[in-house]
Amino acid sequence: MILCQNVAELKNLVATFKQNGKSIGLVPTMGALHEGHASLIKAAHAENDITIVSVFVNPTQFGPNEDYAAYPRTLEKDCTVAENAGADVVFAPKKEDLYPNKDMTWVEVTGDITKVLCGRTRPIHFRGVTTVITKLFNLTMPNRAYFGLKDAQQTQVLQRMVDDLFFNVNLRIMPIVREADGLAKSSRNVYLSPEEKKAALILSKSLKHAQDLFLHGERNSAKIVDAVTQMIKSEPLSDIDYVEMYKLPGLLPVDEVISGKVLLALAVKFGTTRLIDNVILEDK
Amino acid sequence: MILCQNVAELKNLVATFKQNGKSIGLVPTMGALHEGHASLIKAAHAENDITIVSVFVNPTQFGPNEDYAAYPRTLEKDCTVAENAGADVVFAPKKEDLYPNKDMTWVEVTGDITKVLCGRTRPIHFRGVTTVITKLFNLTMPNRAYFGLKDAQQTQVLQRMVDDLFFNVNLRIMPIVREADGLAKSSRNVYLSPEEKKAALILSKSLKHAQDLFLHGERNSAKIVDAVTQMIKSEPLSDIDYVEMYKLPGLLPVDEVISGKVLLALAVKFGTTRLIDNVILEDK
Incomplete structure (x- = not known):
């Protein structure tokens, strides 16, 4: 498995995969991988020639009083989990790699779909999600991208974005994985x-x-x-x-x-x- | 030359071009094609296997008191100009094709780059441009996209969008074409x-x-x-x-x-x- 920590190297890898006609599955994550993520990676591995797992704690989806700084960062362990689940590439860029300019380009889904549920208390959250996923889609050019149903609203928002902007990506939404006692993995x-x-x-x-x-x-x-x-x-x-x-x-x-x-x-x-x-x- | 007026047909065409390893040049226009556009189409034809010219008067880049309704619509003539300049496909979708949902997904470049010059009097203009160009990029998957330097600010805004969102598209910016007396073609x-x-x-x-x-x-x-x-x-x-x-x-x-x-x-x-x-x- 390749650990890739910069954009230029990832572009080269993806270009080679594409030239060789490989199908690509993308599993976007913020790291701290658990069995929920592993189930997504396994699904991607089963359905694609190449599985890319992105590990990036995306600053733009956290509000000012949320847990961006405290969010667990466990890249070494994440690489083990990803590799064991069948990942071919872990892409773990730095913040400056994905956000090169101070003045941002935002991708934003408007309407009630981003305002209800989590959108009510996290008003900038989904704008951050759709922006970073657009970047990851363009960088990895996946045939399929894998998301957990635990973030149900996120899956609806991303499907709307894919439909509206005509991304050529098949969103694969996978079931919630739970602890034996029922607690959803998070x-x-x-x-x-x-x-x-x-x-x-x-x-x-x-x-x-x-x-x-x-x-x-x-x-x-x-x-x-x-x-x-x-x-x-x-x-x-x-x-x-x-x-x-x-x-x-x-x-x-x-x-x-x-x-x-x-x-x-x-x-x-x-x-x-x-x-x-x-x-x-x-x-x- | 193929005149394609719906999204599903265009997707099929582009998928076939891609499968056959063809390079694609995109010339996004609002129609009413003149020699300025023809110069872009000729450049695309010279540098790519396939040249796609989009003809779409994009409603979201016009302000409420601007000339959206009055903007010249001359599709038949545009097809002739495009074909003579070397276009392989003219893509002329309807408004509902490119804007399928009432609640929009917007792509917006923020910062002074969209606020100075035309941005001052046309505050929603560039958001409309970057949104529709994102749709067209995802639909046509071009290797290169051609824009005229007459819309100089537009070219700067689009380059920022391409850089920020990592679109795998080479922007080709072509010189202003003028009448014999010096008036820029428009x-x-x-x-x-x-x-x-x-x-x-x-x-x-x-x-x-x-x-x-x-x-x-x-x-x-x-x-x-x-x-x-x-x-x-x-x-x-x-x-x-x-x-x-x-x-x-x-x-x-x-x-x-x-x-x-x-x-x-x-x-x-x-x-x-x-x-x-x-x-x-x-x-x-």
């Missing part, structure tokens, strides 16, 4: 104290409860959202940012009676750590 | 009355005067700008928007004493028609 789980980690189990439990309600025929969107909200509130260490439901695709407002496919998403703080999780409910 | 020249067209000759004359001053050793930036301004003001039908000088590349503020390469650019109204023109001054 690089931010390392911030949790043992008590908070235990308390955070209420998230997956409440989403499982929502699924059960849905399976047993409940179709009233407010009732399901309310049941999840009350269950999370029963956990004293929880501090809810949102529990909301939106239609898929596109995150449009949900009707009173659920039909088709909806996203039930939540963001909840435990201490200073903000976790997100979600489930998709769909009539089959 | 699709908007058709708006001019015979009197205005005659009056507009002061633009190229004043730029020629600036070149002469520079050639004879004048290096004071304010003096050159002032000489051009006074000369244009001597023409009663002229109404100056700006006469300004900026460093190249990047349109940084110019020093009192000119060194290196500078752009002397002007925008002047004759009646309701706003014309732009420029010259580059450089020590050789």
Whole structure:
């Protein structure tokens, strides 16, 4: 596996792959790789000749009071995880490599899709995501790019960007990977104290409860959202940012009676750590 | 030559060109093709296997009080001009093809580079340009894209976008093409009355005067700008928007004493028609 830490070298690698007719799978990450990321890398490895994993803590998607400085940086371990999962290249550029100019070129998806859910409390977040993913798409020219469904809103925003700007990239959205106890894998789980980690189990439990309600025929969107909200509130260490439901695709407002496919998403703080999780409910 | 009027067909064409290892030159235009455009198409034809000319009056680069509705639309004639200059494909999509969603994805270059010169009176113009060019780059996957130096600020903004977002496209900037009497070719020249067209000759004359001053050793930036301004003001039908000088590349503020390469650019109204023109001054 090649560890590539500058743009010029990456361009050369990608040019060679393309000349040789290789298909490329891109797995964009911020490092601190866990089994969730590994599942994306394995999927990319299975579907493409070459798998490129980018490791870059993207400054432009963090707000001024967020955890950019504290975000875990574990490149050496990340390379091991990536290689074991089948990566051919880890691309780990420096900040100045991806942001060469003080005056930025931004790529921004507008409309409610970036304003609801996480967009409400993180107003610049998705602009940072779409900007850095555009750079990574242009640098790695992937046939397919892999994202986890845990960042459900991100996947919707990126699909909108790909559609609007006609990127020739197939977005592959992979299922959430969970701990045995149900906690969704996240690089931010390392911030949790043992008590908070235990308390955070209420998230997956409440989403499982929502699924059960849905399976047993409940179709009233407010009732399901309310049941999840009350269950999370029963956990004293929880501090809810949102529990909301939106239609898929596109995150449009949900009707009173659920039909088709909806996203039930939540963001909840435990201490200073903000976790997100979600489930998709769909009539089959 | 192929006239292609929808996105799906263009994607198929481009995929075939790419599979066959063809190099692609893109000439993005808003139609109403004149000899300036023809010179770009000829250059693309000389340097690439395939030349694609896009003809699209891009709504997002026009302000609410600008000439979007009135802009000349002459597709049939444009196809003839394009074919005679060596185009292989004319891509003329509809508005809904390039803007499929109400909530837009924007590509925007920030900073003074988009705020000076035309950016001052046309605040949304360059955001529209960079957005549509991103779409066209992703759709046509060109090796080279051709732009006229008449839109000097546009070429600087697009180069910044290409650098920041790592588009794998070589921007080829071609010289201004002029009428025999010196008037820069422009699709908007058709708006001019015979009197205005005659009056507009002061633009190229004043730029020629600036070149002469520079050639004879004048290096004071304010003096050159002032000489051009006074000369244009001597023409009663002229109404100056700006006469300004900026460093190249990047349109940084110019020093009192000119060194290196500078752009002397002007925008002047004759009646309701706003014309732009420029010259580059450089020590050789």
